[in-house]
Amino acid sequence: MSVVDRSALEASPLADLHAIASELSIDGYRRLRRAELIDAILGRQEGGNGAGAVADAVLAAFPRIRAVKVTVHKPHAPIAAIFEDVGVVLTRTRQPPSHG
Numbered sequence: 001m002s003v004v005d006r007s008a009l010e011a012s013p014l015a016d017l018h019a020i021a022s023e024l025s026i027d028g029y030r031r032l033r034r035a036e037l038i039d040a041i042l043g044r045q046e047g048g049n050g051a052g053a054v055a056d057a058v059l060a061a062f063p064r065i066r067a068v069k070v071t072v073h074k075p076h077a078p079i080a081a082i083f084e085d086v087g088v089v090l091t092r093t094r095q096p097p098s099h100g
Contacts, residue, residue, distance in 0.1 A: 005071050009038045023057030055092040067093040
């Protein structure tokens with residue numbers, strides 16, 4: 001199972017980052033430097049499309065992956081409490097083909 005966060009993206013080959021960016025419909029991703037590309041992917045994750053879009057993009061770009069786990073950290077979340085970090089974890093699994 002993959003965890004898509006900054007450290008996982010930083011460890012990924014550029015070709016994998018391009019595949020994820022393509023699935024997320026990030027404009028001009030091939031012209032971005034590696035750090036900018038990672039920021040764009042994470043920005044899309046935190047934006048309106050959210051972690052679900054990133055999980056779907058990973059599953060679409062890499063057919064051999066059976067499941068993906070996306071963790072979104074929000075260290076400055078608008079929550080009325082004292083905390084260092086808030087995180088949400090989304091897990092998506094690929095449905096096996098039906099034989100019927």
